[in-house]
Amino acid sequence: MPYTYEYARAALAVDCVVFGLDDEDLKVMLIERGQPPFKGRWALPGGFVRLDETLFEAARRELEEETGLKRVFLEQLYTFGDVKRDPRERVVSVAYYALCNLRDHKVQGATDASAAAWFGLHDLPSLAFDHDEILRTAVERIRGKVRYVPIGFELLPRKFTLTQLQKMYEKILDRQLDKRNFRKKVLGMGILEETDEVQQDVAHRAARLYRFDELAYKRLVKQGFNFEL
């Protein structure tokens, strides 16, 4: 059933940059393209927007279809509209980025993606389309944002040690932080709740577990508090 318009129209797509964290590196989810163009190359998960869904719904649907990921933190990143970014025809892509705790989210390839896998940010293949640029934009965004908004907690288990928290920031910011200053700063903000639990199954002395207190954070923001790391 063909659709006819008075003026030529671009196709509209969404692409998702999904970040996950493990002990080694900040990782990003890629899918191996099963179809041309760029067949066999790695790319960001994504696809075309349907007329009856919002951009956010399209991003969520494509992410689940291509990688099996559900219920992750998903936020709009930027819209990429270079005239020749897709060799087939004009395709404008609204990019989203997602943060998730790698251990909680199993990944699977599905639909037109022949495989899905996590890649370390320091060990990336060259991507299809302009996806290298989209990924670079997403990394810059979380690097900038993580210092002013407590989004990074999405990458951690619900309860975490201060060492895990510090390592997360170090991996995102790609630099070392001073342990004493870091602890003083994050504990001083009043947005971490100390639990009565400690780490399990560790050889060394078990560290205290904390959780992010979102209610306290929202209350503080209303009082003019600015998260700043």
Added chain:
Amino acid sequence: MPYTYEYARAALAVDCVVFGLDDEDLKVMLIERGQPPFKGRWALPGGFVRLDETLFEAARRELEEETGLKRVFLEQLYTFGDVKRDPRERVVSVAYYALCNLRDHKVQGATDASAAAWFGLHDLPSLAFDHDEILRTAVERIRGKVRYVPIGFELLPRKFTLTQLQKMYEKILDRQLDKRNFRKKVLGMGILEETDEVQQDVAHRAARLYRFDELAYKRLVKQGFNFEL
């Protein structure tokens, strides 16, 4: 000459939130719609993206066609894709925001906009489409961004007094700043160059003029400097 596609396609538009500053208020540029839908209502300048231009080029072109504004600082804001945001059909809009010095930029209505005018942020009409939401998003963005990136200088004349600079920040942030702290902070950053000129045509004691030193700023950023107000 009609264009036919296998799947239904959304139309793609750009909309621009243009901020200008005068002595009274932070202002935004609106156009009165000359055509349905929302004929006679105020709206953001904007229009449809052509297939042979990037999103940025479309925003720049529409801005010039509808308001006469050229060579302003223009940056992508967010893409709005609610299914029913336009009563005619599915239209996805990539919004941009612009900052300009109100005194340097004359405004004119043109093409399908019957009139263009500046409105104070504290004295806005209800806008067509979802433009109230787009405008709100833009205000939040500049409020957040102005503290971490020296974008605000685009709103001032090339040479300005420290009082003008402080008033600009106060209008954007919508709160008073302490004069002594503010001056200490902005002068301490090393990104303002003191000129050998003073204000002209003022009744009171003429204040020193400064200009934003972009080269110094870029050099500092490379050394790890973070602008923070």
